[in-house]
């Protein structure tokens with residue numbers, strides 16, 4: 001039988017998500033041949049492109065639908081984590097909120113050894129990607145591939161959220177990425193002409209016919225091929241065959257916070273003893289692979305509405321608040337309550353037929369978990385244990401967030417909409433009851449990071465150049481390299497990481 005031909009290019013990029021799409025585009029622009037390999041399919045589902053479609057994508061064909069291990073500090077519940085498995089990755093099913101986090105988040109990365117990643121060094125990269133409808137200014141870029149815009153037709157209930165928070169003394173902010181992050185206001189979103197601006201659609205779709213580009217979809221990368229200490233390509237499974245793609249220059253793993261550590265572990269790059277226990281020979285003993293898993297958390301403060309809310313015309317996540325819990329005196333806010341036009345039970349539990357949610361969010365969690373292989377089979381789901389609410393700080397901050405959301409929900413501004421509070425419900429009042437409620441319902445804010453941490457300590461997986469320690473020709477570029485999660489949504493940071501990776505590769 002004839003052997004399958006090996007496809008060769010300068011760069012192999014694994015994963016066509018938020019960061020991977022940027023890497024692909026920038027390497028193409030620089031004249032290189034690029035082969036991007038994606039486990040998911042083409043982004044044809046119309047719900048990907050409609051800004052209101054994202055709730056309909058959850059658990060569907062384009063979702064990895066990760067389930068965590070039972071969470072011992074959250075009543076042994078397994079949490080459902082949607083993750084994009086499609087061109088665009090999670091940027092094809094996310095909520096389209098464009099937020100970068102606080103400048104101190106990045107300065108603390110740099111202070112902990114991530115040289116080159118301070119706020120002043122990454123701000124130009126955020127701007128480089130961006131095509132903000134307001135034009136270029138100190139905080140925003142114009143002319144980049146990623147369109148960012150304001151919400152033009154505001155929903156009255158999202159406006160009520162802003163008015164209610166203001167009535168409680170919170171100041172209004174025009175731009176969470178601008179001079180003042182703390183306060184209440186309307187989000188800016190990655191949308192254009194009434195459609196989602198995913199990373200794939202923004203960065204790669206416009207150059208899809210580029211002669212130097214090869215796109216392989218529906219292909220599960222199972223292993224990095226390492227020869228004499230150097231990554232020379234990857235192996236992937238497609239249509240029942242095992243195929244190989246070779247990289248003349250480098251392999252870039254951009255498979256996300258779950259996919260990237262899994263591929264490294266399957267390749268023998270990770271904690272040697274742990275890998276031996278699932279029958280994988282060690283290639284490099286890197287104890288940090290799969291450690292440091294963390295995520296922002298949400299808990300539902302859901303209201304039954306008097307009647308169905310008028311349909312949202314944007315992303316159903318129009319307004320939010322940045323505030324401080326009683327647990328911090330840092331400049332950066334640690335709470336990010338979010339208004340949703342729909343009932344959003346974070347534990348997948350009951351919901352009223354008509355309603356809305358003021359979602360208490362905590363954005364500087366201290367709990368840390370792990371990702372491990374369950375077996376050496378590339379098709380097997382890994383053991384994902386975020387260990388939520390293990391740290392008392394997180395429990396207290398989440399209770400503070402719930403209290404704050406309830407105060408907002410009781411304001412006069414919501415009188416035209418509110419019928420009654422659905423969760424936590426009138427029977428849950430004391431802080432002890434709220435702690436219990438938090439453990440019963442806490443779920444993901446969808447911002448998992450940290451499993452291939454960048455840094456200089458023993459648990460770092462990549463150095464500040466994003467090079468995997470101990471292997472030549474191999475980088476990781478996606479949310480997995482984030483050492484500590486920024487105080488904001490993680491799509492814009494992942495896109496920035498793609499920009500930075502491309503600069504580092506091209507400068508090398």
Ligand SMILES: Cc1cc2nc3c(=O)[nH]c(=O)nc-3n(C[C@H](O)[C@H](O)[C@H](O)COP(=O)(O)OP(=O)(O)OC[C@H]3O[C@@H](n4cnc5c(N)ncnc54)[C@H](O)[C@@H]3O)c2cc1C
Nearest residue numbers: 015017018019039089090095096097221256259479489491
């Ligand atoms: C429901 C939801 C809502 C969200 N809302 C927002 C929001 O409003 N704003 C915001 O900023 N952030 C939001 N996020 C988070 C944000 O979208 C992610 O943090 C970001 O997209 C992560 O980018 P990434 O490049 O690390 O990974 P991804 O974008 O997830 O890309 C990884 C890609 O790698 C592929 N892959 C994985 N394993 C393999 C393999 N073995 N072989 C081949 N390919 C593989 C995946 O299929 C995927 O396409 C949300 C996320 C979700 C899931």
